[in-house]
Amino acid sequence: MDQLKDYEIINKQLETIINSSLDEIFVTDGNGTVLRVNPTSEALYEIKAKDLIGKNAQELAKDGLYSPSLFPIIKERKEKVSMIQRTRSGKTVHVIGNPVFNSEGNIDIIIFTSRDLTEIRELRDKIERTEHLLESYQEELAELRRFQNKEQEDFISYSPNMRKISKMVEKIAKVDSTVLVTGKSGVGKGVIVSNIHHKSSRKDKPLIHVNCGAIPESLIETELFGYEPGTFTGAKKQGKKGLFEEADGGTLFLDEIGEMPLNLQVKLLKALQENSIQRVGGTKSIDIDVRIIAATNKDLEQMVEEGLFREDLFYRLNVIPIHIPPLRTRQEDISYLMDYFLNKFNSKYNSSTILSLEVENALFNYDWPGNVRELENLMERLVVMSDDQEIQLKDLPRKISNSFKEDSKYFVHLYDICTLKQAQDAVEEQLIKKAYYKYKSSYKVGEVLGINQSTAFRKIQKYLKTESVD
Structure with a gap:
């Protein structure tokens, strides 16, 4: 009885901690079924907990509740994954998915924690607007503001x-x-x-x-x-x-x-x-x-x-x-640094450049061998050289965009609106090329893609334009 009472006390304390967290706590089992969410999740997605629990994380992503989904990446890599998501309500969040393994080495549960970046960005925008108003005030206040910002x-x-x-x-x-x-x-x-x-x-x-x-x-x-x-x-x-x-x-x-x-x-x-x-x-x-x-x-x-x-x-x-x-070991700083430098150079060059979600995630997951200086220089280059208001993946240096494409096996990159047929053809081409480059065999390509060998053979010839297909 004492053990049961102790268990109930610990469970109640845990419940209080989870529900008191200002960050989202979103828990699924190893198959992606939602087991538990806290009140912050409800506020973030504008949906009741009872409508989330029991649903599959992948299906929720397909329904547009959030994008992209971290679940398939964690399932394959079997390691902690960080990424930036956008919710259906238009909020931008920094998500960390952390798998917990059972004694057999299989994923038992995945604990997702998310922090809403939208309020921080809105607050930063308000501060910028306030600074513009203060520019007309006495020089002493302007000097003080510049000192605070710079130093x-x-x-x-x-x-x-x-x-x-x-x-x-x-x-x-x-x-x-x-x-x-x-x-x-x-x-x-x-x-x-x-x-x-x-x-x-x-x-x-x-x-x-x-x-x-x-x-x-x-x-x-x-x-x-x-x-x-x-x-x-x-x-x-x-x-x-x-x-x-x-x-x-x-x-x-x-x-x-x-x-x-x-x-x-x-x-x-x-x-x-x-x-x-x-x-x-x-x-x-x-x-x-x-x-x-x-x-x-x-x-x-x-x-x-x-x-x-x-x-x-x-x-x-x-x-x-x-x-x-190094910057690669403190990923939490990257999104804030991106925002900081983007605002800095937008102000300097009188621009209103923004980053697409794909670009944010590409920069977020890049290794940054040149650290903060490399990020700062890249943000200045993107603001100065971009022809469009929104920076796309194609605008990034090849070493960054290629790294992101290779690492994002579950995402399809579309740079503009296209017909459904064009999108299907683009996905098919990516799949055929990736499978053939990996396995070098039409038999194996057919097996992993779930199509017969003759179909795989024809599509490899079509997309790789080669006669020497095994």
């Missing part, structure tokens, strides 16, 4: 990893400890550094950005530390302040620190330890009040082992490490 809102942090980093930034900004930001090229290391500086007590002082890999080795010492008059031929008569002095009271951002020459690393270490520098050709110590933030896309610990980077300098820089993960 703080650029930090998109919806994924769990980036939310952790966002909280770290808030803490780090309050102290002057040295920070080392690591991550692949294009992940947004500079944005993190900018946020730390502009949230700190040094925000009214300079943030000086130095790319250590972009300055020739022969010049980097004088750029950082400055020089005294007459130090070398061609030097300014009055000498020159270095970037350490220019950043006094503020932050010096040493980007690509792994590129700094070994001989200069000694001088940098001394400056960090003593909070003072000597100009090139000088003997006088100059006190500096500078916060150092370094960044690199290299493995500095490996470089230390190989003798390419000083161990003592590494530990001096690595007081507070921040590692920014």
